Amino acid sequence: MVKEGIVLGYKISQNGIEVDKAKVNVISKLPHPTTVKGIRSFLDHTGFYRRFIQDFSKIARPMTYLLEKDTPFFFSKECIEAFQSHKKKLTEAPILVALDWDLPFELMCDASEFAIGVVLGQRKTKHFQPTHYASKTMTDAQAHYTTTKKELLAVVYAFEKFWPYLVLFKSIVYTDHSALKYLFKKQDAKPRLLRWVLLLQEFYITVRDKKGAENLAADHLSRLKYPHQSVLDKKEINEMFPLKTLNMHYFWDDPFLFKIYANKVIQRCVHGQEAVDILKACHNGPTGGHHGLKYTARKVFDSGFYWATIYRDAHDLVKSCDACQRPFPSSRGNKYILVAIDYISKWVEAKALPTNDTQVVCKFLKSLFARFGTPRAIISDHDMHFCNDQFAKAMLKYGVTYRLATAYHPQSSRQVEVSNHGLKRILERTVGKKHASWSNKLDDAL
Numbered sequence: 001m002v003k004e005g006i007v008l009g010y011k012i013s014q015n016g017i018e019v020d021k022a023k024v025n026v027i028s029k030l031p032h033p034t035t036v037k038g039i040r041s042f043l044d045h046t047g048f049y050r051r052f053i054q055d056f057s058k059i060a061r062p063m064t065y066l067l068e069k070d071t072p073f074f075f076s077k078e079c080i081e082a083f084q085s086h087k088k089k090l091t092e093a094p095i096l097v098a099l100d101w102d103l104p105f106e107l108m109c110d111a112s113e114f115a116i117g118v119v120l121g122q123r124k125t126k127h128f129q130p131t132h133y134a135s136k137t138m139t140d141a142q143a144h145y146t147t148t149k150k151e152l153l154a155v156v157y158a159f160e161k162f163w164p165y166l167v168l169f170k171s172i173v174y175t176d177h178s179a180l181k182y183l184f185k186k187q188d189a190k191p192r193l194l195r196w197v198l199l200l201q202e203f204y205i206t207v208r209d210k211k212g213a214e215n216l217a218a219d220h221l222s223r224l225k226y227p228h229q230s231v232l233d234k235k236e237i238n239e240m241f242p243l244k245t246l247n248m249h250y251f252w253d254d255p256f257l258f259k260i261y262a263n264k265v266i267q268r269c270v271h272g273q274e275a276v277d278i279l280k281a282c283h284n285g286p287t288g289g290h291h292g293l294k295y296t297a298r299k300v301f302d303s304g305f306y307w308a309t310i311y312r313d314a315h316d317l318v319k320s321c322d323a324c325q326r327p328f329p330s331s332r333g334n335k336y337i338l339v340a341i342d343y344i345s346k347w348v349e350a351k352a353l354p355t356n357d358t359q360v361v362c363k364f365l366k367s368l369f370a371r372f373g374t375p376r377a378i379i380s381d382h383d384m385h386f387c388n389d390q391f392a393k394a395m396l397k398y399g400v401t402y403r404l405a406t407a408y409h410p411q412s413s414r415q416v417e418v419s420n421h422g423l424k425r426i427l428e429r430t431v432g433k434k435h436a437s438w439s440n441k442l443d444d445a446l
Contacts, residue, residue: 279296358390
C-alpha cells in the first residue's frame with residue numbers, strides 16, 4: 001500500500017499535507033524579479049502554497065505595493081528581504097494535519113489595525129494543530145471600523161473562507177475580544193453587525209474568549225506593519241448609509257418582513273414554529289418526497305419563504321427523519337441488496353442478503369460465474385468487503401481482473417448507481433405501507 005505520494009502539487013501522507021520539495025527547490029533558486037511581471041510571476045508561484053505560509057500578506061506587502069497603479073518600480077532592500085523571506089518560509093513550511101470530521105473545528109481569529117488573521121485547525125491531542133492559514137489586508141473603509149467590528153469582520157472572513165468545512169459542523173471560535181460573546185444576544189446592534197450576525201447564524205458556533213497573548217497564531221498573522229501608509233485620512237461618516245443598504249435587501253409590509261434578492265425575487269421571512277411547519281411540509285408532506293438537505297431547502301425557497309438558519313434546520317430534520325435514515329426495515333432477516341450489472345448487455349442481478357461481508361459477496365459472485373461464466377473484469381467501489389485479501393484470492397482463482405472505481409468520479413460506476421436508484425424507487429412504490437415485504441418484491445422489481 002502506498003503510504004505517501006505527490007497529488008496536485010502537494011505531498012500527501014498519513015501525517016498530513018505538505019509542500020512538494022521539488023517545486024520548492026525550483027522556487028528557492030530563482031533570482032529576485034526585476035520587472036512588475038516578474039513580481040506577479042513569483043507571487044503566483046508562492047501563492048499556490050500560501051495556506052502553509054503564516055503571515056503571507058505581511059511578507060508580500062513590500063512587493064505587492066509595487067503592483068499598485070502609478071507606483072515607480074524600485075526593488076528596495078525591503079523587497080529583497082521580503083523575497084528571501086518568502087523562499088525561506090517555503091523551505092520551512094509546516095505539515096498541515098488531515099481533518100478529522102468527527103472532531104469540532106477550531107478557529108483562531110484576530111484583527112489588528114490594518115489586517116485580519118485566521119487559523120483553522122483541530123485539537124486531536126491537548127494541543128491545537130493547524131490545517132490552514134489565512135490572512136487578509138483590510139480595505140480603507142474596513143480600516144476605519146471600531147475594534148468590535150474588526151474582530152467580527154475577522155470571524156465573518158473566516159467562515160466565508162472556510163465555508164465548505166464549517167457549514168454543517170460544530171466550530172469553536174477563539175477571539176481576543178470578549179464583546180463578541182455577547183454580540184449575538186444584543187438586540188440594538190448596528191445594521192452592519194446585524195447582517196453579519198444573520199450570516200453567522202447559518203453555522204454551529206461557540207464563541208470563546210482568548211487573550212491576545214494566548215492567541216499567538218492568529219495574532220501573528222494580523223499584526224501587519226503597513227510600511228507605505230501610516231496616517232489615516234479622516235472621512236465623514238454617513239449615518240444614513242447602513243439603513244439604505246439594509247433597505248436594499250429587506251422591506252417591511254405590516255405584519256411581515258420580506259427579503260429581496262438581486263434578481264428581484266421576494267421571499268417572506270418566517271421564524272419559530274411557522275418555519276418548522278413549513279420545513280416539515282416541504283420534506284415529508286404529501287408532495288415532499290423526503291429529499292436531502294439541499295433539495296429540501298430549495299423547495300422552501302421555491303415556496304417563497306426564508307429564514308437565516310434554513311440549511312442548518314434542514315440538515316437537522318433530514319438527519320432525524322426515521323424514514324430517511326432507514327427506508328426499509330429488515331425483511332425475512334435480510335438487510336442489504338447486492339447489485340451486479342453487465343456493462344455490455346445491461347443485465348441486472350440483485351440479491352437480498354442478511355449481511356454484507358466478504359464470504360456472502362464471494363458466494364453471490366460464484367453463483368453468477370456458474371450461470372453466465374467468468375467475466376474479464378469486475379469493477380466495484382471501495383467498501384471493505386471488496387478490498388481485502390480473501391476477495392482478491394477468489395478473483396485470482398477464477399482469473400478475473402479486479403479494479404476499483406475512481407473515488408469521487410461517479411461516471412465510472414454510473415450504470416450500477418442508476419440501477420440502485422431505479423430498484424429503490426420501484427420498491428418504494430410497490431411495497432406500499434408493508435415495508436417489511438421488500439425482499440419478496442425484489443424479483444418483481446428486476
